[in-house]
Amino acid sequence: MHYLRILPPLLLVLILALSAGCTAPDELVDEGDQQVSSGGEVPPDIHLSNVRAFEGGQAYRTGSDLYHVLHLSGSWMEMGRQYGGLVGDELRLFHDEIVDDITSRGIDEADQIREARKSYDGYSPELQELLGGISQTSGLSMDEVLVLNAGMMLLTDAILEGDHPGACSGVGVWDGYTGDGTLVFGRNWDIQRESMQKYMRYLSVVVYHPEEGYPVANIHPLGNVYLETGMNSEGLFIELNNGGHSDPVWYPEREDTSSVLIRVLTESRTVDEAVRMLESTPADLSYILQIADPSHAVSLERATFDTRIRPSDDDGLVVTVNHFIPDYPPHWEGIVAPPRPASVDPRYDNLIRMAQSEEYRGLFTPDLMMQLLEIPIEEGGATFGGTVYQVVAVPETRTIWLRAIDHADWEEVPLAPLFG
Numbered sequence: 001m002h003y004l005r006i007l008p009p010l011l012l013v014l015i016l017a018l019s020a021g022c023t024a025p026d027e028l029v030d031e032g033d034q035q036v037s038s039g040g041e042v043p044p045d046i047h048l049s050n051v052r053a054f055e056g057g058q059a060y061r062t063g064s065d066l067y068h069v070l071h072l073s074g075s076w077m078e079m080g081r082q083y084g085g086l087v088g089d090e091l092r093l094f095h096d097e098i099v100d101d102i103t104s105r106g107i108d109e110a111d112q113i114r115e116a117r118k119s120y121d122g123y124s125p126e127l128q129e130l131l132g133g134i135s136q137t138s139g140l141s142m143d144e145v146l147v148l149n150a151g152m153m154l155l156t157d158a159i160l161e162g163d164h165p166g167a168c169s170g171v172g173v174w175d176g177y178t179g180d181g182t183l184v185f186g187r188n189w190d191i192q193r194e195s196m197q198k199y200m201r202y203l204s205v206v207v208y209h210p211e212e213g214y215p216v217a218n219i220h221p222l223g224n225v226y227l228e229t230g231m232n233s234e235g236l237f238i239e240l241n242n243g244g245h246s247d248p249v250w251y252p253e254r255e256d257t258s259s260v261l262i263r264v265l266t267e268s269r270t271v272d273e274a275v276r277m278l279e280s281t282p283a284d285l286s287y288i289l290q291i292a293d294p295s296h297a298v299s300l301e302r303a304t305f306d307t308r309i310r311p312s313d314d315d316g317l318v319v320t321v322n323h324f325i326p327d328y329p330p331h332w333e334g335i336v337a338p339p340r341p342a343s344v345d346p347r348y349d350n351l352i353r354m355a356q357s358e359e360y361r362g363l364f365t366p367d368l369m370m371q372l373l374e375i376p377i378e379e380g381g382a383t384f385g386g387t388v389y390q391v392v393a394v395p396e397t398r399t400i401w402l403r404a405i406d407h408a409d410w411e412e413v414p415l416a417p418l419f420g
Contacts, residue, residue, distance in 0.1 A: 054137070057082025066408040068202070068222055071418055073209035076126040080133020083206070084145075088138035091223050094202050095144050098151040101195075105158035109147075112154055116146035119153070122256035122284065123226070124263060126210070130225055148223040152196070159192050167191050167322060168241040169382045170290045171351050171372070172297035175316035178364040185292050185393045186369040187229060187239045190386040193405055200404035203389060207418045213266030215419045219391055219402065226258035232265040233419035235294045235395035236274060243286035246324040246336050247303045254284035257302070261289075271298055279307050288320050294396040301325075303336065319351045321382075347382040354380060366392050366401060370410055373403075 048060035048069055057079070060069040070086060072079040084091065102112060120128060131149060135142040147154075167190035174183035202221040209215045214236075219229040228240045238261055260281055268274040271293045278289065278300060289300040299310045301324045310325055312318050323339040324332075325348070342349045354360055354372055373390045375381025383390075383405070392401040398416040403409060 052086055054085035055082050057086055059086035062402075062411045062413055064408070064411055066411045067402055067404075067413070068204035069413065069418070070204060070206040071209075072207065075211055076129035077133040079208055079210070080130040080135075081137045082133075083130070084134040084136060084138030084140070087222055088140070090202060091134070091138050091140055091145075091148060094199065094222055095140060095148040095151070098155060098199065099147060102151065102154050102158055105155075107154060107158050112147050112150070113143045115154060116143070116150040118252075119150045119226075119256070120146050122252070122254075123259040124255060127225055127259050127262060134223070134225075145223070149225055152191075152199070152221060152224060155195065156191050159195050167386055168239075169321045169347050169351065170239050170241065170299075170319070171355060171369075172290060172292050172318045173316060173355060173364045173369070174296060177314075177316040177355065177361055179362070182394060182396050183292055183294060183297060184364050184366055184369045185237055185239070185290070185297060185395075186373045187290070187391045187393070188373060188382055188387050189229065189389050189391070190384070191388055192386050193388050194385065196388045197404070197406045200389060200407040203402065203404050203407075205400070205402070205413050205415075207415065208266075209420070210266055214269070216262065216265040217400070217415050217418070218262075219400070226256065227261040227265070228258055229391050230261065230265055231393060231395065231398065231400065231415060232268075233398070233415075234269040235398055236265060236268055236270065237290075237292045237393045237395050238265060238274065239290045239391070241288040241290070241320055241322050243288045243301070243303070243322065243324065245322055245340065246301075247286035247305070249286070249304045251282070251284050251304060254282050256284055257287050269293075271296060275300060275309060278302060283307070288322065288324070290318065290320055292393070292395055299325075303332070305335065306332065313352055314356070317352075317355055319348060319355065321345065321348045321351075347377060347384075350377065350380050351382050366394055366399075370401060370403070 052059040056073060058071040062069060072082045103109060131145050135145045168188060170187045172185040175181050178184055199221055204222045205217055205219055207215060207217045215233040217231050218227050231237045264274050264277050268277055271291050274291050283302045283304050286304055287302045289302055291298055291300060297318050299318050299320045301308050301310050324336055328336055369392045377384040387405055389404040398419060400413050401410045
């Protein structure tokens with residue numbers, strides 16, 4: 001994930017790192033000039049409940065009532081209005097809780113607004129319109145919408161006090177590593193569970209149907225519109241790990257990569273198309289991007305000065321953490337920091353060892369990937385006290401599973417019916 005780092009005198013250094021129920025059926029809730037309706041149809045073949053509608057958008061809860069699912073369509077401004085009108089109450093609660101939390105950790109509200117505006121300035125016009133639409137219907141001011149959007153990043157900075165987080169890991173398997181060759185990807189979103197677990201009740205899947213481009217699902221807490229984990233209707237999946245350890249340079253004049261990824265998913269159908277788009281777009285910060293479609297996955301090490309597809313760890317296997325993996329291209333030597341030793345961060349070696357073991361190799365399914373992600377680092381896995389939530393994705397079927405640790409167990413979210 002990525003986060004905001006505030007340094008005296010409030011120099012922003014972006015570094016990659018990271019409900020209310022419904023009313024009775026057919027009842028209308030007046031919120032000023034808004035009309036939020038309960039009831040409506042759930043998409044076929046999907047286990048969702050508690051339908052809420054606003055201006056053509058729908059809000060659901062997953063089948064076990066664990067996570068939010070939003071289904072939005074239209075222009076980016078219209079989708080923002082739907083977003084705010086559907087979950088305005090939840091956005092208000094989340095905003096007030098996280099602002100108080102961040103303030104208690106030493107970042108006052110004026111500084112939060114200032115840094116949130118800087119984050120907004122790095123977004124595409126589409127994301128800026130989306131945030132503007134949310135402010136029109138949610139009951140939150142524009143500054144409150146921006147602070148909520150940046151809230152998890154601001155909280156990360158307050159928790160870590162400027163340190164680079166050893167956060168996020170991923171493992172993709174296909175061909176000979178899975179039972180039937182189907183690609184399965186597992187992803188850990190890591191910062192610090194103790195401080196963030198209480199906000200996982202706002203974890204959501206927001207599906208955007210823009211007027212142009214492919215529909216996109218963004219997996220994030222409500223109100224966080226930048227993309228770090230997502231999939232589009234073509235089965236293209238992307239997850240982002242911070243790469244600040246390897247290359248800590250920041251170019252604030254460049255578009256925020258988490259904004260770029262929204263464009264990549266709306267415009268790309270395959271891994272190759274996504275890679276070409278990212279190679280042609282300069283990076284604001286260093287990232288390690290895992291990109292998968294139904295056929296294969298790659299790890300794209302995206303430094304601020306260059307981009308490369310790292311060789312796979314084996315045929316049908318790619319494993320990533322938060323540093324670039326040697327051997328580096330000759331012109332990277334002396335620029336890129338060496339990886340942390342395995343004695344300090346064993347996650348990469350652990351995941352390789354587990355994936356290639358008799359218990360997993362050639363047998364991977366979504367269930368077995370979930371099992372692998374649950375293994376703690378002390379027992380040879382990659383999950384540790386920083387792991388906040390986990391995602392398993394199958395691009396072929398457009399299906400994801402979510403698990404917010406210490407909040408709820410795995411929950412399946414079939415995206416194909418939502419993509420339409």
